[in-house]
Amino acid sequence: MSTVAETSITLTPEHDARPGATVRSRLQDALPKLVLAPSFAATIVFVYGFILWTIYLSFTNSKTFPSYAITGPRAYQRLWRWTFESDPPSSWYTSITNMGIFGFLYISICLALGLFLAILLDQKIRGEGVLRPIYLYPMALSFIVTGVAWKWFLDPGLGLEQTLHQWGWTSFHFDWIKNKDFVIYTVVIAGVWQASGFIMAMFLAGLRGIDGEILKAAQIDGATTFQLYRRIVIPLLRPIFLSALIVLAHLAIKSYDLVVALTSGGPGGSAWLPSNFMYEYTFKRNEMAVGSASAVIMLMTITAIIVPYLYSELREKPR
Amino acid sequence: MSAVATPARQSTGGISARTVNRIVIYGLLALFALFYLMPLFVMLVTSFKTMDEIQNGNMLALPQEPTFAPWIRAWSEVCSGLTCVGMKGYFWNSIKMVVPAVIISTLLGALNGYVLTKWRFRGATLVFGLMLFACFIPFQSVLLPMATILGSLGRFGVKLQNATGLTFGFGNPTVNLVFVHVVYGIGFTTLFFRNYYEAFPNELVKAAQIDGASFFQIFRRIMLPNSLPIIVVTVIYQFTNIWNDFLFASAYAGSGDVMPMTVALNNVVNTSTGVVEYNVNMAAAMIAALPTLLVYVLAGRYFVRGLMAGAVKG
Secondary structure, X not given: OOOOOOOXXXXXOOOOOOHHHHHHHHHHHHHHHHHHHHHHXXXXXXXXXXXXXXXXXXXXXXXXXXXXXXXXXXXXXXXXXXXXXXXXXXXXXXXXXXXXXXXXXXXXXXXXXXXXXXXXXXXXXXXXXXXXXXXXXXXXXXXXXXXXXXXXXXXXXXXXXXXXXXXXXXXXXOOHHHOOOOHHHHHHHHHHHHHHHHHHHHHHHHHHOOOHHHHHHHHHOOOOHHHHHHHHHHHHXXXXXXXXXXXXXXXXXXXXXXXXXXXXXXXXXXXXXXXHHHHHHHHHOOOHHHHHHHHHHHHHHHHHXXXXXXXXXXXXXXX | OOOOOOXXXXXXXXXXXXXXXXXXXXXXXXXXXXXXXXXXXXXXXXXXXXXHHHHHOOOOOOOOOOOOHHHHHHHHOOEEOOEEOOOHHHHHHHHHHHHHHHHHHHHHHHHHHHHHHHOOOOOHHHHHHHHHHHHHOOOHHHHHHHHHHHHHHHHHHHHHHHHHOOOOOOOOHHHHHHHHHHHOOHHHHHHHHHHHHHOOOHHHHHHHHHOOOOHHHHHHHHHHHHXXXXXXXXXXXXXXXXXXXXXXXXXXXXXXHHOOHHHHHHHHHHOOOOOOOHHHHHHHHHHHHHHHHHHHHHHHHHHHHHHHHHHOOO
């Protein structure tokens, strides 16, 4: 393209001066952007535009159908009031309390179990190639299948409880899935079952990436195995913790399907997460404005977690 | 390798501490393997049992008289609500939705990744950042506007049909879902290809440019033939995600004979007319799980890589 001007008196223009060629080369220059444009435009319209639309709806009085007259932050005021309505609990109170319980337990158990299994698997285990896929396969299943399987497994009349009764442990009692105070913990069990193997794989990849020399040096210095992991290996895995945390937080806030399939919402909606609240209020209870407001709150929560993370990830590699 | 070799210490009892250690480790690993396998195992054996055996037998026992009947019923007879036509129709609905959505989103992702790495322009990082963030939004925040838009597209389709006799796909739930999955999938596919092409030598692209190769020639002749691993990763990731999706499917194709597999399965399991046929439900769940499980068994390595790429950015 660029002809080097050897005389260096007249700078050769970047593009050929002929009019036809100019159009073509302009087109060539614009082509990459034109190729990217539809995807980018779709993102702007269907993601960011729609988010604004949802925010707008949350400030209206929309019930069954959208109405576009702004009526102020009434939906948010209601949610705010419901946030403190604990006796009897409002659906929103139940949803956010469940989110807290589920989010905390799901994330911490997945992290702990994932790290634990990864460390065990990293002890030069025979048959690692068989065990790893066994731990990981639930991630390939849909939440719906996971929910159906665990619903069966935890059903007091058919599953675990019945089996243990048949084996002679007749006092065993486990009806969490039908108990409104405990049903959210069954969602934790099924969620951990599904995602912990994947977290294990992330940690395992991290462990395999650690320089063996550092560990050898520490061992020569007389560090015990426990000290080695606590002081050296686990601190080195910090980036993996962060990534895993982001993945899990993201999965937790989006877990809608699991609650539906496993508990059908639980007795009296006692297993709802905010995502279920949003769906029910928007599509079933004809409270579109309230549903939209709850979606906005979910979005803000995720944004607060994800944006700093993405910002640092994208900045790390300046070009 | 980071495995920390535990130094063998002779204990007084004769069995070395190391041996005890190994037994504990293998025991724990086996225990967890059981935990992960149990639900699948129960689902599988239940789907081959008769109802009699389920009610009177043990959940963990192998079927005494294995029968394929529940699978056949699940495939072609089981009731979802009041329609009793089996899962087969819904299975094909899912296939018809997944295949085009995966192909389109993967192709767009490849092109976007190519532009974002080899034809960088001012603001490319911002564009990518905006597309990337879109992967993480809770879809609840776009669910309602999309429903509204799809509704008006449907009405437009009716008008078109009155005028021309054809809807051109407007208002067709499968087309709608393909569209939705492409729109909300390109963030991830772009991410995959961008990260992959970032490591691809710029010199090759430059050399081809000097030789006069056009934008698309470079993409077709140089980038694509070298992209097989990331194509496999992306296809598997998208296939699994779209096949397993429930939220969009239930919002935009939540009833009638247009439901995809996940919605139909949920309806089947929650259909409470008559005796609940657990064996048939489990067979239906297995049918819904099989495609993604099969992909996992055949290409597990790529599956993990996809998940990792989705998790670890930059």
